[in-house]
Amino acid sequence: MSLAKDQQEILMKKQHVVTYRKGEIVCKQGTYASKILFLKKGLVKTYLEHHTKDIIFCVKPPGSYIGFESLFNERISPYTCTVYEDSEFCMFEADMFQELIEQNGKFAAAVIANLNMWVGRVYDRIVTLTQKQVAGKLADILICLSERVYFAQEFTVSIxxxxxxxxxxxxxxTLSRALKDFKDEKVIAVDGKYFEILDMEKLKKYSDVG
Amino acid sequence: MSLAKDQQEILMKKQHVVTYRKGEIVCKQGTYASKILFLKKGLVKTYLEHHTKDIIFCVKPPGSYIGFESLFNERISPYTCTVYEDSEFCMFEADMFQELIEQNGKFAAAVIANLNMWVGRVYDRIVTLTQKQVAGKLADILICLSERVYFAQEFTVSIxxxxxxxxxxxxxxTLSRALKDFKDEKVIAVDGKYFEILDMEKLKKYSDVG
DNA sequence: GAAAATACTTGATTTAAATCAAGTAAAGTT
DNA sequence: AACTTTACTTGATTTAAATCAAGTATTTTC
Incomplete structure (x- = not known):
């Protein structure tokens, strides 16, 4: 979900286009982050680094904003964001964003709406990560990739x-085995990075049962 | 964290005080929620209901807002909130809140700041719940109760x-056993609902090591 | 204030998923 | 194109924490 049309236009005038190459870091957990980014083309992941393990809590497709968390907050990024593919962003100063929010109520409303949409997603992630078993966790990410990242039944991932x-x-x-199980059950077709959802019904059932 | 002083004053005029008795539901996951609540006195939990299991993701002390998630959003509560103790709230209409946000940039900023502070906490929760082992999980909640809920080294919980x-x-x-282990190690003192943090250093170490 | 119900603790056993191990496939590199 | 490295898969074993079981303590109810 993006901001409303007229807010987008206000932003257009202030935008600064940047590109990142596959694998590059857009923002790093624990460091100063004064930019807001809008993903125009490509794919990114946002993840929490904890000791040697990462928790990818979000894969964002074009049309997503990155960095709203630093708005009216200590400007320390709570996560790291890197790009999966060569990606194109519009970059804005958080200060400018804040001024716009303070001056334009509709803009503030759009930002809060966007923020709240993501908060809802994070709650769903908490349920998946803490409650569901292998099949449920895998089902959830496959549904997410199909419905919210690639918007297709079949897709080739860069993940x-x-x-x-x-x-x-x-x-x-465990992931590899679970993928094989789904393949054997004809829930999905997989070949390397190519995925096809064959039985969304069953996938949703796995997601629900956990 | 609460909103800035002058915004609080604007709200004062529009407030409507309500009380809930121990155990009562303030808002129910999946139902329409058009109110924003400010906890004046008492203690609440917000939790996600999944099948028969609950995930309490937040225990909020006085000074906390409940219901910001429904701002500029479908007004469906993503969680259930119930009170641990008889509690007193200021109740506001979400519509009124939204109008204030749109009209007053400083107010919008304060709401976003509050929202983002909680988002940061939720990220921490994800790390705890997905990465840490028994001792780490228990250490985190004990630290949270001491530093952000009861603001004391010793406290008697209603949890x-x-x-x-x-x-x-x-x-x-597992929780019972872990509590006993901490007690045996003299990290905490526990007697029923009474807790005392004896060795915060060690607790922080457990939190960090996981 | 006794009885019933619920909450909590402690020990034994089970289990889901991680780790370990070893091989195959794929992707970079020279 | 051959070599090296990294990514992925499949099988065997281990393990952390859940469940099961049974008892004790604490509330709640009448």
Whole structure:
């Protein structure tokens, strides 16, 4: 979900386009972050670094904002964001964003709406990560990739198995086995990075049962 | 954290005081929620209901707002909130809140700041719940109770063991054993609902190591 | 204030998923 | 194109925490 049309236009005038290459860091957990980014093209992940393990809590497709967390807050990024593919962003100063929010009520409303939409997603993630078993966790990420990232029944990801395991919080081995089980059950078709959802009904059932 | 002084004053004029008795539901996950509440006195928990299990993601002390999630959003509560003790709230209409946000930039800023502070806390919760082992999970909730709920080294909770297990996402049995271990190690003193932090250093270490 | 119900604790056993191990496939590198 | 490195898969074993079981303590109810 993005901001309303007229707010987008206000921003257009202030935008500054930047590109990042595959694997590059957009913002780093624990460091000063004074920019707000809007993803125009590409794909990013946002993740929490804890000791040696990462928790990818979000994969964001074009149309997403990154960095709202630093608005009216200590400007320390609570997560790291890196790009999966060469990506194009509009970059804004958080200060400018804040001024706009303070001056334009409709803009403030749009930002809060966007923030709250993501908060809801995070709550869903908490349920998945804490309550569901292997099949449920995998089902959730597959549904997410199909419905909210690639917007298609079949898609070729730029996400490694290791990253899928960091998203689901399963070990790479367990993820690999779970993927095979779904394949054997004809719930999905997989071949390397190519995925096809064959039985969304069943996938939703796995997601629900946990 | 609360809103800035002058915004508080604007709200004062529009407030409507309500009280809830111990155990009562303030808002129910999945139902229409058009109110914003400010906790004046008491203690509440906000939790996600999933099948038969609850995930308590937040225990809020006086000075906290409940219901910001429904601002500029579908007004469906993503969680249930109930009170631990007889509690007193200021109740506001979300519509009124939204109008204030749109008309007053400083107010919008304060709301976003508050929202973002909680988002940061939720990220911390994700790390705790997905990465840490028993001792780490228990240490985190004990630190939270001491530093952000009761603001004291010793405190008597109105939270049951079952609820502590819903906060840490441990089974009641595992929680009980972990509490005993901390007691034996003289990290804390426990007697029923009375807790005392004896060794915060060690607790922080457990929190960090996981 | 006794009885019933619920909450809590402690010990034994089970289990889901992680880790360990070893191999295969794929992707970079020279 | 051959070599090296990294990514992925499959099987065997281990392990942390859940569940099961049974008892004790604490509330709640009448």
């Amino acid at each position: 490694s198995r290791k990253d899928l395991s960091d998203i689901t919080q399963l070990s790479p081995e | 049951s063991r079952k609820d502590l297990s819903d906060i840490t996402q441990l089974s009641p049995e």
